[in-house]
Amino acid sequence: MDSGKKGKWVTVPRPKRPASPGVAIRLAAIALGIASGVQMARHGFRIPLNDYLNNVINLYDGALSVVGIIVEPLARSALVKLREWLGVDLHLLPHWRHVLVLLWLYFGSQARAGWAPFLNRWGKGAFDIGWGVACALFGGVAAGTVSLSSPALFFWPLVATVLYRFGEDMWMATFLFLMKSQSSRTGTRVSWFRFLADSLRRQFRNDGWRAVVAIVVGFAFAIDGSPSPGLIALIVFVAIQAVIYLRIGFTFPLNGEQGGDFVTRFDNPATRNGLNILAVLGGATFVVWLGAFA
Numbered sequence: 001m002d003s004g005k006k007g008k009w010v011t012v013p014r015p016k017r018p019a020s021p022g023v024a025i026r027l028a029a030i031a032l033g034i035a036s037g038v039q040m041a042r043h044g045f046r047i048p049l050n051d052y053l054n055n056v057i058n059l060y061d062g063a064l065s066v067v068g069i070i071v072e073p074l075a076r077s078a079l080v081k082l083r084e085w086l087g088v089d090l091h092l093l094p095h096w097r098h099v100l101v102l103l104w105l106y107f108g109s110q111a112r113a114g115w116a117p118f119l120n121r122w123g124k125g126a127f128d129i130g131w132g133v134a135c136a137l138f139g140g141v142a143a144g145t146v147s148l149s150s151p152a153l154f155f156w157p158l159v160a161t162v163l164y165r166f167g168e169d170m171w172m173a174t175f176l177f178l179m180k181s182q183s184s185r186t187g188t189r190v191s192w193f194r195f196l197a198d199s200l201r202r203q204f205r206n207d208g209w210r211a212v213v214a215i216v217v218g219f220a221f222a223i224d225g226s227p228s229p230g231l232i233a234l235i236v237f238v239a240i241q242a243v244i245y246l247r248i249g250f251t252f253p254l255n256g257e258q259g260g261d262f263v264t265r266f267d268n269p270a271t272r273n274g275l276n277i278l279a280v281l282g283g284a285t286f287v288v289w290l291g292a293f294a
Contacts, residue, residue: 026272030279033105035060036098037284038291043095044148044228049291064097071100075141096144103139103157105280106238107132107164109273127171135164146230153230154218158211158237162203169199210240238277245274 038057042049049057072092079090111128139160146152173195218226218233226232249271265271 026276029105029108030276030283032101033276033280034283034287036064036101037280038287039098040095040102040148040231041284041288042291044153044231046227047288047292049288053287053291064101067097067100071137071141075137075144078141079145090145092141092144093147094144095148096140099143099157100136100140102280103136103160104132106161106277107136109269109276110164110168112269123175124171128168131167131171132164135160135167138163148228148231151218151222151230151233153228154214154233154237155230157234158207162207165203166196166199170196173199210237213237213240235281239281242274242277242281245270245277249274 035057038049039061041047042057048054075092075096079092082088083090108129111125111132139157142156142159143153146156173192214233214237217236218229221232222229249268250265252268
């Protein structure tokens with residue numbers, strides 16, 4: 001900023017942000033994700049932990065069972081109905097709670113990133129939370145009907161992710177009326193059905209190649225004798241998603257426009273999502289290594 005004298009400039013310091021509970025919530029969410037990731041890895045890959053970490057993780061598992069007291073009776077009742085209708089014997093395995101936690105943390109971060117352009121639209125915020133809980137419950141319970149060693153473990157979280165994004169697009173197309181034709185520079189709005197068809201096409205295009213890469217890697221590990229190729233495929237898919245988030249956040253930090261300093265890029269919701277995912281993956285990997293080999 002000009003100081004009032006020609007040829008002299010002064011640097012205006014960046015204003016300090018007020019204290020926010022968001023950082024504490026973010027760290028708690030990462031810790032929950034790490035704990036659930038460790039539980040899935042130790043059982044899926046059959047990795048024993050030392051007594052200390054085993055006790056800590058079991059305490060978390062016991063606390064998480066409170067969720068099961070509310071949800072499990074309803075889920076088991078639904079599975080009984082499906083068994084009667086389809087003739088398929090389905091059982092709910094314990095890892096469903098950890099899939100639920102990881103999916104909800106992911107959808108929660110997605111919802112928070114989506115609120116940024118619509119901070120005054122509380123209806124969308126409420127929808128994102130409710131729809132995220134519903135999709136996380138569906139993905140967790142469905143993934144809990146297959147073993148951690150099954151390749152199908154990768155399928156159900158992927159379906160839940162597609163459903164969540166499709167639900168968000170339905171809300172925006174129905175209530176926000178902000179979606180405009182990508183093929184027209186005049187900004188003409190497309191029809192509701194056309195927009196949803198474009199949404200599905202975009203999701204299959206964007207998620208399809210990631211899913212193929214994840215499946216190929218999981219299949220390669222299955223050939224090599226891995227006890228949980230589905231879990232490996234899921235890890236690969238999520239890691240690719242984290243890298244894509246970081247690329248979006250650092251390339252388009254200002255509402256889709258290029259530019260901005262490092263702090264702006266770092267504060268972008270997409271960047272934070274990518275860092276959260278990598279923190280959970282890296283933290284769970286470190287804890288498993290520490291408990292098994294250190």
